[in-house]
Amino acid sequence: KNQVEQSPQSLIILEGKNCTLQCNYTVSPFSNLRWYKQDTGRGPVSLTIMTFSENTKSNGRYTATLDADTKQSSLHITASQLSDSASYICVVSATTGTASKLTFGTGTRLQVTL
Amino acid sequence: GAVVSQHPSWVICKSGTSVKIECRSLDFQATTMFWYRQFPKQSLMLMATSNEGSKATYEQGVEKDKFLINHASLTLSTLTVTSAHPEDSSFYICSATRREQFFGPGTRLTVL
Numbered sequence: 001k002n003q004v005e006q007s008p009q010s011l012i013i014l015e016g017k018n019c020t021l022q023c024n025y026t027v028s029p030f031s032n033l034r035w036y037k038q039d040t041g042r043g044p045v046s047l048t049i050m051t052f053s054e055n056t057k058s059n060g061r062y063t064a065t066l067d068a069d070t071k072q073s074s075l076h077i078t079a080s081q082l083s084d085s086a087s088y089i090c091v092v093s094a095t096t097g098t099a100s101k102l103t104f105g106t107g108t109r110l111q112v113t114l
Numbered sequence: 115g116a117v118v119s120q121h122p123s124w125v126i127c128k129s130g131t132s133v134k135i136e137c138r139s140l141d142f143q144a145t146t147m148f149w150y151r152q153f154p155k156q157s158l159m160l161m162a163t164s165n166e167g168s169k170a171t172y173e174q175g176v177e178k179d180k181f182l183i184n185h186a187s188l189t190l191s192t193l194t195v196t197s198a199h200p201e202d203s204s205f206y207i208c209s210a211t212r213r214e215q216f217f218g219p220g221t222r223l224t225v226l
Contacts, residue, residue: 034214041205041220042219042220043118043207043209043217043218043219043220044158044207044217046214089157089158102160102215104157104158104159106156106157107157109155
């Protein structure tokens with residue numbers, strides 16, 4: 001069964017600090033891994049997308065890593081801002097033929113405080 | 115580009131009534147759209163896959179007669195929650211595919 005697990009479940013950090021969110025997956029056949037940011041009451045917004053051959057990808061203060069051998073990914077947020085407070089969801093895509101299916105993690109709820 | 119909109123953004127209805135939610139891809143054509151449901155503090159759960167011009171494919175446990183999906187054009191899919199009950203209260207999110215899935219802003223449904 002395809003699964004995506006994220007840790008921690010929730011996290012509180014001070015503004016300006018860095019943090020790292022983790023994602024472990026058992027999805028096959030692996031196609032790509034995405035990190036989304038979901039503000040409360042809003043739809044998810046894509047931060048990064050990585051394929052099997054990519055180890056790291058950055059989007060501003062967000063840097064995602066992927067280790068396809070250990071099936072782990074991380075999302076590092078640098079110099080956090082209050083606006084970073086949101087849920088961060090790891091989503092892994094499996095592709096069979098022309099059909100792709102997404103498996104969603106339960107997310108990490110990040111709260112950035114003063 | 116790749117903007118997906120939903121309407122309404124929130125709706126409150128009485129138990130037993132039907133509610134229609136629209137999902138539009140604003141600047142691209144989407145052969146496939148997806149409908150998700152998200153309960154508080156949980157992740158998105160796929161309800162159905164909607165293909166333009168054909169019947170939607172529902173996930174196991176999702177009642178197709180209760181959640182009617184129509185994908186009449188390449189830019190519009192609708193989800194109708196029929197005879198809504200309080201347990202249908204949730205956050206409904208659609209997505210449209212153009213090489214990857216782009217999500218709409220969601221619709222908060224509250225059934226009284």
